[in-house]
Structures are given as structure tokens and as C-alpha cells.
Amino acid sequence: MHVRDLIEESVAGMLARPVRSALTTLGTVLGITTLVVTLGVAATAGNQIVGRFDELVATAITVGVPESPNAPLVEWDAIDRLTRLRGVESAAAVSESKDGANVSVRSNDLVDPTRVTAQSLTVLAATTGLPEAARGRMVRGRFYDLGHVRRHDRVAVIGEQAAELLGVTRLDRAPAIFIGEHAYTVIGILGDLRRERDLSSAVLVPPTVGRQFGLRDVTRVLVNTSLGAAGLIARQAPTALSPGNGDMLQVVAPPSPTRARDQAEDDVNALFLILGLVSLVVGAVGIANVTLVTVMERVPEIGLRRSLGAARRHIAAQFLLESTLIGLTGGVIGAALGVVTVVAVSAAKQWTPLLDLRLAVAAPVAGAVVGLLAGLYPALRAARMEPVEALR
Template sequence: MKILDLWNEAAAGLLARPVRSALTALGTVLGIATLVITLGTAATAGNQIVGRFDELTATSVTVDVPGDDRPLVGWDDVREVTRLRGVTSAAAVAEAKESANISVRANELVDPSRMTELTLTVVASSPGLPEAVKGRMLQGRYFDAGHLARGDRVVVLGERAAQLLGVTRLDRAPAVFIGTHAYTVIGVLGDLRREKSLGSAVLLPPTIGQRFGLREVTRVLINTSIGAADLIAKQAPLALSPSNAAMLQVTAPQSPTRARDGVENDVNALFLILGLVSLVVGAVGIANVTLVTVMERVTEIGLRRALGAARRHVAAQFLLESSLTGLTGGVVGASVGVVAIVVICAVKQWTPVLDVRLAVAAPIAGALVGLLAGLYPALRAARMEPVDALR
């Protein structure tokens, strides 16, 4: 029996009862569509979570410098970190217990309407702090290398500290008194996305901070490009202090790729079983209908055997019919699944992510399900004797 003849006979058998064939393929359509939607939605959701992953957390690296008899990291060492590929900004910060509660006054006048003397935290930092804490200057400017070189007595207030001290304008060069010395306020730093506690602090240049015990760098704040945090976490200690890199403690975020893979695996584990159950139901439907078809076509089978058809020819015909049913269900199910994923992403305004291999494998899986489902009916049809079938 030629392959073309076998194909024509199988197609004729399916088209003889198109409604029954369509209903038989419906189970496979539902199973394949459920699998495609589940896997596609899992991949899309994982990618969407990475897209909306907290960029601040994913790109923030902190290097803690322990106290030692000699400084492990100098103020100028931060420049070495900024040279690393993947670093977008970095700044050094110095904090000390004795500078956590220092009396700060806005002026020498007594104003009953507001507090003019507060206990605030005084922090020394390098000039790149606004970028390192993901903030912006609400007023004025941040001190730079020129202020450090001249030893200017200037400060920058955090947004909350400026509000408490009543510093609302900088056009008249207001000053704050830290202890008995006056310092000119040149800027107000706010909208901090990182190290929000600095919003209530008084920020000093390192040259001024030495007067308050802020001589040594205690932390280095580093921002990286997405995906570079792990690498920078390994390189930063060597760049800051090559001879004492092992003593520096680095805090790096978890890789967004791991989060995406974890979400995708969780969604797959929850819903993949649903698609498999639907696929099993479709396979049972194909097997049942194919078996009924064999019983209805006993006379046809007997006539074919009497005319010289071998057992393998009869078995191949019914196997091909069930495989075509599964293949049709797989193609339709894969198409429905892809369209459903696109619609879901359009409604949610997501970027659809679908593995091309999944769309190609779905019809093949449908054909395989149909083949396995038609195996028993085909073998039963092949075992019929011509005389018994015709009788």
C-alpha cells in the first residue's frame, strides 16, 4: 500500500464524519492550548517581573569598611571604583557614633514658631553622593572637589533636616551652627531612593568632617548597570583596597535572572498539571472515538482484508487517522494558545515572551498523543479475520 493511498484513505475516513472528527480533536485542542498558554504566560510573567524588578535593589552594591588602626579605604579610592566597567556612580560615606547626635542650630535667634536647635546626625561624604543615593538637589548644589581643596566651611542639608531647621531659601546664603562654628548651607538634597536616613542628616565635606571624628570611610555606596552587580561586588574590594580586600564586607543584590527563573518555575509547577490533565482527557477521547469508529467499520475492514490488505495496512490506516486528529488538535491548540498569550499581554500591557520551540513542538505533541491514543483501536482492527468481519 503506497503512502499516498494510505494518506488519502485516512483523510477520507476523517472527512466522512467531520463533526465527530472536530469534537474528537477538541480535547487535544484544549490540552495543547492550555499547555501553550501556561508555559507562555509563565515565561512572560517571569520576564515582566524582571522588567519591573526594583532597579534600585538590583543595582545597589554596598561595601562596609570595618574600623581599624589604619584607614583601609581612602577618600580618593572611590575614583578607582568608578573606573570599573558597569559602575554608574559611587560615593564614600563616613559615619561615627560621636557624630550621630550633634547639636545643630539654624541661627542665634529664638523663634517660638519653630525649632531652631536640633540634634541631628552629621555625615561626611565624597562629592558624588547625590548620584550614589539616587537623589537630586532640590536647591543649590552639592560640594565638589573645589570646596574640598579650599577647605570651605559649607554643608548640604537633607530635605527633612532643612524643613526642621526652617531653611527654605538659599539665595541669602543661610548658615547653620554645628557646635560653635557656622557653616554655609549651599544645597538641599532630597528625593532619596537609597539611604533615605540621610534625608535627616547634615552632610559635610571630608575636610570638615574630621572635626567631628569623621576621618575614615565607613561605607562605599556603588550603583551599577543591571546585571553587573555580581561582578562589581567581586571587583570593588580589590579596587578600593587591594591589600585589604578580604577585610571589606560587600552586600550585593540577588540576580534578577534567578528571580525570573524562580517565578517561571513556580507558575509552571502550579499550572502545568492542568494542561497535562486536559491532554490526557483529549487522548482518552481520541481513543474512545477511534475504537467506536473501528466497530462501525467492521465490514469495511473485512472487505479490505479480503481484497488483500495486510494487518499492517489496516493498523497503519487507523493509526494515521488518529495521528491526523491529534495533529489537527495540536495545530489549532497551539494557535489558540499563542493568540491567547498575545491578548493577555495586550490587556496587561506586557511584552509577550514565547519560545518558538514550544509553538513548533505543540503540533508534534498533539500528533504523538493521537498516535498513542489510536494504538489499541488500530491493533484491534488489525487482528480481525476477514471472514468474521464480513459475517
């Protein structure tokens, strides 16, 4: 039997029952479509993570400054050098100490034994760029500036939660709070914090004032960068803050958006790839069943071919080619439907579709392989039939 005759017989056998062949092909179509859609949508969605990655997480850097027995590792004016780096949008230095934690703060100078007028709050010293660095805003009033810092003014900015605890609701009359025995004028209330939410219950004072609470040295630096610049700034920030001692600083940088994209793509692939494989298995079982039924229906034909001189390999090749053609047809249709689905989903979501050409080429091949494997047992069973028994 020539190859051309073999192909013609296989195509004729497949088209002899078009409805059955179409239903058999449907299983492979669903499996291949699922695989193509899974890999295509996963790659497309993963690529969007870079653009839609949470900017708060992807651009926030924290530099921890350990205590130094000698000179401080980071000076307060080092923030000026840091903000000159390209990619830094905002930065602020913060000082916190044990002496500044759980400090008694009250909003009036009256001592009433029957009422709790004092609150235990945390007192922090920070540079003037703290509202931007903490991704917050001044709910009322203003933040202290360089003039307050240089004049050593006794001013304070309190968090929104601290203001509620102290009963400070208006600033037009320059209310004062008492930290220990000294009064500080409240000039602003900081709120809507998207970063460092613990500042909502803290009292913030200029660095020159915070020394009496042990807030002399910078303990951490908050940095916000442009999207995509976090990795570079994380490497440059220690040198800018403390030349010569940068290796002693502890930088906490956000994970790479590319890594997050790859992880999301892997998770989606792992989830839906199983569904695609299950669909392929169902399609393979369907092809095997239909091919086996076809073999049983065509027993007289097999006996006639064998009696006319067809070898076992010719019979096996004929049925194998039929099942392979069914799988190949399902693979082609499934690949086409998968590509169209990926493009349609991307258009609906306004994404840029990512289609791997190798996937579109490999999908029909995968369908043909599934058909080939599914037809092995029926083909071997057809090849083992004896001519006399088949004709009988």
C-alpha cells in the same frame, strides 16, 4: 492489511464524521496552543527583563568597609580611583559612627524651655559625589564641593525631611543650624532620593569637618554602574578602593538580570504549563470518548472485517491510527496557532519574539502521542470483539 490500506481506512473513518472529528480535535488544538504560547511568551517576556530590568536595582553596588584598628582600609581619595573604572557612573564615600547618630541639631541659637527647638538627627560625612550616588537631586541650593572640603568650611547639606523638621525653607539668607555648640551654614537641601532614603533625615558635612563627630574613616561606598557592568565592577571595586586589603571589604552586588529572567521564565512556565497539560488531558479524554463511541457504532464493520480474516492487531491498529491522526492534526493546528499568537503578542508589545524550532516540531508529535494514548482502550476493546458476537 497493508500499511497503505490501513492509512486509507483510518483517514476515511476520521473523515466520515467531519464535525465530530473537528470537535474532538479542538481539545488537542487548545492544549497544544496553550503549551506553545506558554513557552514562547515566557521565553520572550523573560528576555525582555534584561532590557527592562530595574536599573536602580541592577546597577547599585554597596561596599561595606569594616573598622580597622590600624590604618583605615579605605581612604577618602580612593573614590577617584574607583570612578576611573570603566562602567562606573557615580560613586561616593560615606562615614557614619555612633557619635554621629542622634545628634542634637537646632536651627537657631535660642533656648526656649517651652518649645522643642532641637531635633535628634544623624550626622554623616560624605564625599562630593553623594547626590549622584544616592540617585537624588538638590531640591534647593547646592552640594558642597572640593573647595569647601579643602578649606574646612563649616557648611552642611540637610535632607528634605530634616529641613522640614528644622523649619529651613529658604537658603537665600544663608541660614545656619547648630550642631552642638557650633554653627554650620546650610547651603543645600537634598531630596528625591531613589537610593539611601535614610539620608532624607540626615545632616551631611564634608569629611574634613566630620572628624569632630567621630566621622574619620569611610564606612561604606555607594557605587552606580552602567547597566550590565555591576558584576564586573563588584569584582574590581575592592581592589580599586583598598589595594592589598580588598578581600576584607564586603560588596553587596545586585542579582544578575539573566538569573531574574530565568526565574521569571520558570515561574510563567510553571503557571501556564499546568493549564496546557489540563487542556491536553481534556483533549485526550475527548478523543478517547469519541473513539469509544465510534467503536460501538462500527461493531458490524468490525465483525465483518474479522470474519473476512482481519486479525486483532489489524483492528487495533486501525483505531489507534485514527486517534493518532486526530491528535496529530490537533497538534499541527495548535502549533501553528501558538506560533502566530506568540508573534502577535510580541508585535503588540514591541518585543523580539523568541521561538524555539524544537518546540514547533515537538508540538505535533505531542499531539500524536496524546491521540495514541487516548485511543489505546477503545482500540483494545475493538480488537477483543468476537466476529460472531459482532455480527449478531
